[in-house]
Amino acid sequence: MIAKTPKTPYYAVIFTSIKLKDDDNYNLMSKKMMDLAKLQDGFLGVESARGEVGITVSYWKNLESIKKWKFNIEHSEAREKGRSIWYDAFKVRICNVEHDYEFEK
Numbered sequence: 290m291i292a293k294t295p296k297t298p299y300y301a302v303i304f305t306s307i308k309l310k311d312d313d314n315y316n317l318m319s320k321k322m323m324d325l326a327k328l329q330d331g332f333l334g335v336e337s338a339r340g341e342v343g344i345t346v347s348y349w350k351n352l353e354s355i356k357k358w359k360f361n362i363e364h365s366e367a368r369e370k371g372r373s374i375w376y377d378a379f380k381v382r383i384c385n386v387e388h389d390y391e392f393e394k
Contacts (some may be wrong), residue, residue: 291391292334294348299333299386302355306343306371307381315375319366329358348386355383
């Protein structure tokens with residue numbers, strides 16, 4: 290599903306990852322983090338896809354909202370499990386979205 294984001298500007302956090310292994314606990318944690326992110330002040334939406342490389346893009350109202358999400362205790366615990374158990378590598382990019390456009394039938 291494509292996120293319905295507001296009028297620009299807003300921010301995007303792009304999380305790309307390579308997993309070590311598939312694991313039901315990963316899938317449960319991933320869903321839990323998606324549900325928790327949606328409750329955070331400033332959260333605007335999320336899009337995610339996983340193949341050989343996983344890509345999740347979350348959208349945020351401002352940098353302060355992103356910072357609060359980064360330091361959310363449950364999110365921090367999940368990030369540490371990712372480093373120790375699930376990921377071979379990951380990268381986070383934070384971008385200011387200055388313009389967007391869309392097409393929909």
